[in-house]
Amino acid sequence: MLFFENTKCLSCGYGVGFDPYSMKMRRLANEDLGQPISRDSALHRCKNSINYDVCNWLVNDPAADYCLSCEMNHTIPNLLDENRRAWWKSLEYAKRRLIYTLLSLNLPVVSKKKDRLGLAFKFMEDQRTNPEVFEQHVNTGHLDGMITINIAEADRVKSEIARQYTRELYRTVLGHFRHESGHYYFLKLITTGERKQQFVDLFGDYTQDYGAALKEYYENNFIAPHDPNMISHYAQSHPWEDWAEVWAHYLHMIDTLETANQYRVSQSSAQFDDIDNTLDKWAELVLLLNSLNRSMGLEDAYPFVLSELSLRKIRFVHGLIYPS
Numbered sequence: 001m002l003f004f005e006n007t008k009c010l011s012c013g014y015g016v017g018f019d020p021y022s023m024k025m026r027r028l029a030n031e032d033l034g035q036p037i038s039r040d041s042a043l044h045r046c047k048n049s050i051n052y053d054v055c056n057w058l059v060n061d062p063a064a065d066y067c068l069s070c071e072m073n074h075t076i077p078n079l080l081d082e083n084r085r086a087w088w089k090s091l092e093y094a095k096r097r098l099i100y101t102l103l104s105l106n107l108p109v110v111s112k113k114k115d116r117l118g119l120a121f122k123f124m125e126d127q128r129t130n131p132e133v134f135e136q137h138v139n140t141g142h143l144d145g146m147i148t149i150n151i152a153e154a155d156r157v158k159s160e161i162a163r164q165y166t167r168e169l170y171r172t173v174l175g176h177f178r179h180e181s182g183h184y185y186f187l188k189l190i191t192t193g194e195r196k197q198q199f200v201d202l203f204g205d206y207t208q209d210y211g212a213a214l215k216e217y218y219e220n221n222f223i224a225p226h227d228p229n230m231i232s233h234y235a236q237s238h239p240w241e242d243w244a245e246v247w248a249h250y251l252h253m254i255d256t257l258e259t260a261n262q263y264r265v266s267q268s269s270a271q272f273d274d275i276d277n278t279l280d281k282w283a284e285l286v287l288l289l290n291s292l293n294r295s296m297g298l299e300d301a302y303p304f305v306l307s308e309l310s311l312r313k314i315r316f317v318h319g320l321i322y323p324s
């Protein structure tokens with residue numbers, strides 16, 4: 001059995017990796033006993049795998065150093081610091097999960113190095129966790145395809161403190177990636193007048209002052225009760241954030257259902273074009289996941305109750321990806 005993160009088959013000893021172009025785990029025919037394959041091969045390891053052991057994706061261009069995921073990196077952490085290298089590995093793990101799901105949904109995934117309207121990632125730190133860096137405050141966010149992640153999110157203690165402080169039910173590195181990607185795909189998918197009006201009818205007027213809305217949220221509504229019609233507390237801050245939260249939940253649902261299907265769990269789905277079947281299976285799988293977690297003394301894996309409005313929003317996201 002091979003897992004998504006494997007770099008070697010424990011049975012035969014050959015090197016393996018994920019090929020994002022065939023969407024399959026592939027064996028490197030000329031690599032065994034841990035010896036890297038020659039760069040002359042059409043299919044070879046990413047440079048971030050060879051040098052830093054933070055990637056297991058493969059490159060299919062003999063002239064390229066980096067895989068589809070790593071070529072999107074704009075800024076990476078300080079590699080001289082062991083803790084930062086460990087955080088970077090966690091960030092790369094989550095980023096590859098995100099990109100896999102985007103590819104599986106046939107969404108446009110291209111690096112800014114190849115298209116100025118493409119995707120890129122900054123992994124940065126600020127003085128709150130490292131007094132030696134220049135930036136006083138780094139916010140996780142998105143701007144014109146550039147997704148910035150504060151690398152301290154990869155520190156589990158700091159992330160849990162932030163989760164408690166912000167009263168979030170769910171906070172993970174992968175969740176940040178999925179949320180911020182929603183802002184990018186808003187620009188890609190909400191492009192026509194009809195779709196913009198449909199968005200406004202569901203999420204509200206996205207042209208309202210974004211900065212002012214977030215300022216008000218953090219200063220006032222941050223402690224307000226959660227509106228049960230909204231998919232999360234943070235979704236209340238602005239229609240764009242509501243969209244990004246719904247988008248992230250949709251990706252959570254799709255990826256988890258697909259993984260469950262690979263394990264032949266009956267409460268799973270491999271067909272996502274039928275949204276009714278997908279939502280029914282998700283409801284069944286969530287009950288199973290949460291019950292399993294409780295049996296282990298853990299918090300619910302999916303601690304959300306989706307309102308009718310949230311389900312309508314998820315259907316809207318689905319309709320953009322699978323237009324009828």
